[in-house]
Amino acid sequence: MTAIRRGRVERFGSVLRYVLLIAGAVLFLTPFYLLVRNALSSDADITSPHWKPLPSHLRWSNLRQLFDDESVPMWHSLVNSLVVAVSQTAGTIVLAALAGYGLARIPFRYANVVFGAVVATLLIPASVTFVPSFIVVSSLGWLNTLRGLIVPGVFQAFACFLFRQYFLGFPTEIEDAARIDGLGYWGTFWRIVVPNSKAILAAVGTLTFIGSWNAFLWPLIIAQDPDSWTVQLSLSTFITAQTINLHELFAAALVSILPLVVVFLFLQRFIVQGVERTGING
């Protein structure tokens, strides 16, 4: 009897679970749907008091119009965003992986002191110290330059910390074998360790790229001149000043997230694996 009741309860539970999962999925996809819908609508369809799930006809020409509009620096800011995100990701990975490896593997008397100095900066996230960083970057004369957008963000203590933890768990036997075969630290790192650490490199890379592409506060401070705007800054200016058509605004937003969402869907498994393996928590 209890077995039957338990079976029924379980089936009810499983139905309820899927109802919740599907309802949640619909809610979570709604913003994306609205973005696409409005990006392909005319302004009249967006602001019509009789709201329809789909516009009267899909206007793919909105996208072309966006890039043809001289008053909207869309191409320029997309290129800026791409340059910033790619160089920041590459820089972060190379610098943090090198430092993490050095801290994990090369015996040095004061390595703990150095590691302490790295970890100490984790106490204060970069966004809280934007005033001090602005002061330094402006006295370097780097305001309104891509340099100013890229370089200060390349030294990520958290990435270094993650790499060090990961390399500490890297099997020493493989490195010892490489050492016997005559490779030094440099050779071992690039030819043995890096090719065997693709998953964590991809995880840190994906997160860095997303963070960099989506960054807003730092570009807002540094890039005051439209020539150095990233795509987030252009979008934000359009939102707050409301100087362009609604459909162009939504089309611009769609263009700005499309590449990222596609890349993310392919690379998310590395983040999931990374979280599972390094276990940022017990």
Added chain:
Amino acid sequence: MTPVRPLRRRLAGPQNRNLWFWAFVGPFLAGLIVFVYVPIGWSVYLSFFESYNTVSPTKFVGFGNYADLFRDDAFTSSLRTFLLFALFIVPVTFAASLLLAVLVNRARWGKAFFRSVYFVPTACSYVVAALVWKLSIFSGVRFGVANQLLGNVGQSPIAWLSVTHPPWYWLVIVTLRLWLQVGFYMILFLAGLQRIAPALYEAAAVDGARPGWQTFRYITFPQLRGTSAAVLALLLINAFQAFDEFYNLLSSSSGYPPYARPPLVYLYYVALGQQQDLGHGSAGAVILAGIIAIFTLLQGRFVGFGEESARDRRKARRAAGAAA
């Protein structure tokens, strides 16, 4: 008696190890010094000066800037805004991400699909989300999606972002952040769930625990203690740094409204507004950095920076599972 080694050799270390150490770590450390340590030091220095529009001030004011800030209603109210924001967003995100993780974890089909759907907003920027929230979902005019729905049930439209009584803007701000960040914390919880030894559930079933609430209450939730503490701390620290959605939802060409200013928005307008008041701005940065350092230290106490302890615990658990 050992011969005195030349200084150069001593600095280089055995097999040039010291040199190699600096080749690997040096560039990173140098950058950290220039772009983290120097700014903070400079900022502490500036916070003791009156400094409008300049980074080399001359008028020393001691703790005057700090005293001004604590007397400034706008500053203390920004701290209250943060507290209120955290009070909404932290528990709601925590509960929602845990619920989604449990649901996704137990899904028999479509697991990868649902995980992706909830995780993908992580790739979206706060600016784009703010655009959709402000100009589509919670647009204050009749064609806004929320107001359309209200209209369908005979309610009059609400100006979501500009009414302060009742403060509907909180609904807009909190739902936006919830949508954007819940997937990431769900992933953390999913990883935590996967680390729970199945033997525990088997043992509980033998002891007569019913699946569902009882197992969750007595096995799952206690086993997630480490993950839960980490998620709570991260949520709090991230809430403290909120800026993007506030700025993009609320500011307009006529400026930022006097309400709903979290600490970073306050600081932005002080330090980089019309006056470029870097003295008060630096003092504010120092205070906020101090507050967040305390949060982070507390987090370190709960969670532990060292992975070793976590790994040991996991190992112990696995051993216990094997024995059972």
